[in-house]
Amino acid sequence: MPHPSEEQLLRYSDGELPGRNTGQVHSHLKACWQCRTNVEEIEKTVGACVRYRTAVLQRHLPAPPEPWTDIYRSFAEIDATLPAPTFADRLKQALAWPVHNPKKWVPVAVALMLAWGLFYRYRVTPSVQAAELLHKAILASDSRPATPHLLRIRTKVSSFTRRAGSEQALASNAQDRETLNSLKTLFQEAHYNWDDPLSARSYSAWRDQLTAKRDQVQEDRDSYRIRTDTESGDLLDASLQLRSQDLQPIEGRFEFRNSDWVEITALPEEASPVASATPAIPETRTAMPVEAAPSNNAAPLLPAPTIGDELQVLTALHEVGADLGDPVEVSRNDHNIVVSGIGIAPERQAEIQKAVASLPNVAVRFSESAPAAVAPQTVAPENPAGGDLRQLQSRIAEQMGGRTRYDELAAHVLDMSEPLMSRAYALRRLMERFPVSVEAQLSPQDLATLRRLQQEHTAALRQQTVELERTLKPALKSVGGSSRASREPALSSNAWQPATEDLFQSARRVEKLLAVVFGAAAPDDSANTELPAQLLSAVTDLRAKVEAYDHLLAKTER
């Protein structure tokens, strides 16, 4: 697995990672000095916090001014005010439990029934269903002419295309060959046929040799998905998606004991993109159906989702605020729109699921932990001008009437910067999803929806910026801060896409300066005496940009 993120390491230390992820991180830590050191650093900081609680908070916060009251007396007073149950009530209660108290036994009974149902559904029936389905798929496959098909193979780090049965990737370079070789070894060691991995026969052969396994069979509108997980062997979890109309495999996913995963998708011959192994895996939209249908009477496949469909999903997520800081991503492929989220709480997952439930062709995938490699540690650099900055902060504190007031202000404005940046990021994500060429494909109705989303974010951003400016001005003016309005036009372009980037960069500058002035980050080379003026100017500039942006959106709406 790649290096766990800092949040994963903290969750690991806190015992807040789900079981499976804990095992993965635990194994990773055994092997990785760097991450182990990071965990030790976290533990040291946690230790410092615990000492702070003991040595500072417990010791120096004032003791309660009065002796604690006798709580039993208060209990007695409460008991006196609550109606006491009569003998008849108590008798009734005793007799009522559990038979006549549905609140007690109904959940138990329902749980038992559900447990039996789930056992039957997932342990008994699915195994038979899976075996039957695979058998039928093999027969269907045998009746088709044997034409080697193209496969798109995705792993954690690369994506490429290969022909089934071939040893080579279509665009073969050294990296592709190396990846293919390692995948071949991985599949062979798991006793899975690498020559033809996306086939019912290969899946069935692997499944049959497992000593213990659990199957699930899920029927969707146009496909069946068989999933098998096991504790034996190197391949722990595999799934195969079969198209309903001809039981042809269209997608497979394989998760290995070493935490590697591989996704294989069948590609139509005509539309096969010749991808090379690159870390970034852009989803390409294919005009052709998933795979050329082998028979003349094959039913037409569902049309690929459009950018308008994607916008609907974005709108639904916006309605529940899932575009403001939740680690949710939306992507679109030939079959559906994928909403993926990482490390999201179950309740929030349910809200997001519900938000998109009524929309067609939406696949929601949540994973418990961030798979991305950890970003380099951003430790604040040594600050040669730290003393000056402390002086500046002391001056602000002095003007405000004490350190406590300053700390409150610092906490308040730093808190304000978080939702402000969430809006700026949300606008930027819309810009990235809707460049000019994509926006041109939107219907007038979709365009109006997009504008509404932008305007809602802009209105919130505007309000937050005004509030921030109002909060900062009195404090910073007292230490020589004055905003200098720029003579340049607020936005560099009349097109909203580049204007969004302008706006985003302006918000980033405000965030950075806030962090420096209020002690959350180290300053750059600029003189600290200018920081108040720089910050106020940056906020004024942001406000001007937000207003101009709002105006620009209104113009594009006409």
Added chain:
Amino acid sequence: MSLQDQVAQLFQESRDDVYRYLLSLGLHPPQAQEAAQEVFLRLYVTLKKGEDIQNPRGWIFRVAHNLGLKIRAKQSTQAPFDAELELKLRSTELNPEQSLLEREHNILFHQAVQGLSEQQRRCLLLRLEGLRYPEIGSALGISASAVGEFLRRAIARLKSKKGEL
């Protein structure tokens, strides 16, 4: 153990923690003490009504948080309580056994905690009281994943400050 004994034991164990948490919300000591007692009595009433509370300590801090904010909102004209911890930490009389270096260390760490955003600090304080992420999330009205993110930021900030100490 009777219900009264259970709540009384929890009161004995946790009342000072709840009281200090309420001080951190800006309640003045008399209000904080009164509110802390109120929280345990609410727990008693709730349990007496037959409600099932899986984690009473988590429940207590959630109720304390909400009650504390409500009291602060009603008294918004009054300045929040300031324990002047920094002054106390500087005092050699209050810390006779501490070296200058230890005092300086405590002051700087205290400043770093005060420099956290409000949400980060609240998450940190509740975590220090032993609450799990979902319980903190429930107390603060945010998701457990948001708690993880706030705590990560808090630890990262404190870690960088700790490096300067």
